[in-house]
Amino acid sequence: MEHTSNADLRAAADAVLARLVGDSTGTARLREDQWQAIEALVADRRRALVVQRTGWGKSAVYFVATSLLRARGSGPTVIVSPLIALMRNQVEAAARAGIRARTINSANTEEWEDVRAAIEAGGVDVLLVSPERLNNPDFRDQVLPKLSAATGLLVVDEAHCISDWGHDFRPDYRRLRTVLGDLPPGVPVLATTATANARVTADVAEQLGTGAASDALVLRGPLDRESLSLGVLQLPDAAHRMAWLADHLGDLPGSGIVYTLTVAAAEEVTAFLRQHGHTVASYTGRTENAERQQAEDDLLANRVKALVATSALGMGFDKPDLGFVVHLGSPSSPIAYYQQVGRAGRGVEHAEVLLLPGKEDEAIWQYFASLAFPSEDRVRCTLDILAQADRPLSLPALEPLVDLRRSRLETMLKVLDVDGAVRRVKGGWVATGEPWSYDAERYDWVARQRAAEQQAMRAYASTAACRMEFLQRQLDDEGAAPCGRCDNCAGPRFAIETSVAALEAARNDLGRAGVEVEPRRMWPTGLQAAGIDLKGRIPVGEQAAPGRALGRLSDIGWGNRLRPLLASGAPDAPVPDDVARAVVDVLADWARGPAGWASGASDAQARPVGVVTVASRTRPRLIHSLGARIAEIGHLPLLGSVEYSGEVPRVPRSNSAQRLKALDGALVVPPALVSVLAEVQGPILLVDDRTETGWTLAVAARLLRRSGAQGVLPLVLAVQG
Structure with a gap:
């Protein structure tokens, strides 16, 4: 038998639910497991971790709890969620229950000041915040402390994002540990997810502090979806x-x-x-x-x-x-x-x-596994650069100095920020000087778990047993x-x-060949920091023209044919006949296109007058044979190659500045090719195996144009990505 106070609270909770779901009859009732979570949050002010299948009604729990807590004089509920789409839905749902909800995320920057003012005026019951806001310096230093002090309920939606073991780990979520530490005593916390195995559940519970609290509630329900x-x-x-x-x-x-x-x-x-x-x-x-x-x-x-x-x-x-x-x-x-x-x-x-x-x-x-946490030497290099800098360094300023793509660099910095080794401030990132250790064992364990998950998906596709089970x-x-x-x-x-x-x-x-390759027109920022005296727009007379590729490695048409051909460790061999024929088809379509040399348009490209290849460390036979086949079929001379001046550099698959640093001075146009270019009148086809960022083509085209080529038309087998 419920105590009278809890019976009254249950009746009030059901009334809020009826408004939330639009039940005018007032017959809507919370399920017992939903009520168990709400009672823990409102009556007992406990922390709870709810792992329940999609559709269980997790949002009903925190909206009902919000309404009851606000009626008792608590501050607004803060919901941390990565889901902008869900935020829009939830603002509308909250309004039905008389709950005033607002959002702060990357899609509504123009509303942030109004939202801040409404919070301070007490006109917001629920604030939905994207996790990235937690590391925005202005929000973190000016808004978050006041919000933490006034919060009546903290909700962490999609809480599996906290865990390295979860399928959608986001380092910004780790900052919630700081938020939890700043909450006044007795503020309830609800973490929710629909997708967490036992390992993820334990990790999330520990990181949220629910695992350490003896009175924490963990609600985990069955995951079968009967529909x-x-x-x-x-x-x-x-x-x-x-x-x-x-x-x-x-x-x-x-x-x-x-x-x-x-x-x-x-x-x-x-x-x-x-x-x-x-x-x-x-x-x-x-x-x-x-x-x-x-x-x-x-x-x-x-x-x-x-x-x-x-x-x-x-x-x-x-x-x-x-x-x-x-x-x-x-x-x-x-x-x-x-x-x-x-x-x-x-x-x-x-x-x-x-x-x-x-x-x-x-x-x-x-490919996605290759984007894992960087090696220790690259992390240490970044920390050293930040430690030696006399000012905060932004991502564009760091890129020329660190051999990482911007997305990977940013994720790494966020992890280091949560670990206390760096801090994001106005203007960029700074080193804190705090000691930091590289947890190689943990990162290796994550990689092994990812491999096990991949094997599980292979087994799912082939199993003869029940798939839901x-x-x-x-x-x-x-x-x-x-x-x-x-x-x-x-x-x-x-x-x-x-x-x-x-x-x-x-x-x-799927067999239709041809992808446009857009040329580089601007040098990346920050090249001076990498020792390269280039900036701004690439002069028109030094640019490549728009080019063509047979296909993208990520597509399901020609990508399936090209991936094994260009895979790391694949044998270097002459271009296969079917691939060569397809490249010829690409050239034919290119010639007939709106800007093609056979189109008759006044602004059409002139017909190429020769073929030049790009030297290769890994696929010299493939690229030379491709250039030779194109020259033979197109009745064009094979003019030569853009060569390397010395040992072929390792061009990092990272950010643009690092690629250009590796290419700077590495490529040359041999004197014999310079002599030939002075004699031919018209553009040349520049042939390579693949392009990812376009910088090798841009550097080679610039050298050829400066050596007398009247135009450069890049032609590659594949676009990476």
Whole structure:
């Protein structure tokens, strides 16, 4: 029997829930597990970690708790969430319950001052903050201390992001340890996630302080989703997968999400499905904020059959009637996969979940694995540079001095900041001078766990056992049991056959060669710090023209053919016939294009008058044979090569300044080629195997133009990325 005070609190909680869900009859009731969490937060002021499946109602817990705490005189609730899409949904949901919610994130910078003023005036009940704000110097030093002192409830949404072991680790989340330490005694804390195995749960609990608190509440529920029917379709290649989707997308219930592993694949699949009459939209990291919101709104309103998305559309997208999730390509982690498929079937009795794995998945996993925490020598180098600097260094200022890409450099600095070795201030980053140790054992352990997760996804795709039970066991769900619904339990629900027309169209689409290569037009900032006296715009007379590539390594068409050819350790051999023929097709299309030399347009490029190759340390035979084949078929002279002046440098696959530092003075145009260039009238084709940043092509083109070439048209096999 509940105490009277708690009985009254329960009645008040149910009343808030009714307003939240729009129940005018007032009959809505919290489930016992939801009430258990709310009671712990409001009545007992405890800390709680809730690990419950998507759709369980975690947001109801913190909104109801907020309303009850505010009625008792507590300060506003602060929700730390990485999900801008979810923030928009939750502001609307809170309003239904009479809760005034505002957000501070990267998409609403123009509102920040108004939000700050509203907080100080007591006009905000819930503030949703992106984790990146926690390390913004102004927010951290001016807003956060006042907010921490006044906070009535702290909510950490998608708490698995705190953990190295989670599938979406974000170093900014680690700063929550500082926030927790600054909270006044008795302020309740709620951490929530739908995707955490036992290891992640323990790690999050420890980092939030819930593990150390003897009265902490950990609520972990069963993860089976009775509405989901899981299946795997093993199809021969990318063309069959695209054709199957074109044939069967209309058979899938309602509207849904088609996930791809790369931006290039999302854009390819979107275009192909539109050609086959399907109303779909692309949603990736390249999609502008306004277009993202429009795409989300269109899916919510069922104006599109599907969004073709990367993981940019992931946690927090809230559409209860989402009818299906299809993956063209397998995520590298069962936890990530469960999180993404959990978008479906939250408010409907049945939803289809299909995985169409591809041969290219492994290469994409390896690429993302290469972005792990840097080696100790690179970390120490960065710390030394910051320690010796007489001022804060911004990311652009650090880039010329550190052999890391900007995204990796920024993530590393955030980890070091949380560890106390560096600090972000106005103007950039500074070293603190605090001792710091490189936790190699931990980083190696994370790498091994990632490899184990990849093996688990291979096993998921091939298992003959229940697929839902498999995922539950991967998430350490003690209630795992055969679901009776998946293709292994109940039999396949979809045939793997595709129509001849769709398959032929997919093959044609994927076999279509040619990607434009945009030339570099500006030198990167900060080259002077790397000892290179270049800055600003590259003179027009020293630039390359727009070029062409056979394909992108990240796409599911020519990328699948080019990846093994250009893989590290692949044997150096003459260009294969099919690849050479495709390159010729690219040249033919290029010539006929709007700016091509065969187009007849007044501003068209002149026809190339010769071929020049770029010397290579790893693939000299491949590149020379490619240049020779192009010259032979195009009836052009093979003029020579841009060579290396000495030992071939290791050009780091990091930031632009470091690449240019390695290339500076390394490439030369031999005297014999200079003599030839003085005699030919017209542009030349510059042939290389691949381009990633475009700087090797830019440096080679600049040298050729300064040696007399009237124009340089880059032609490569592949664009990296």
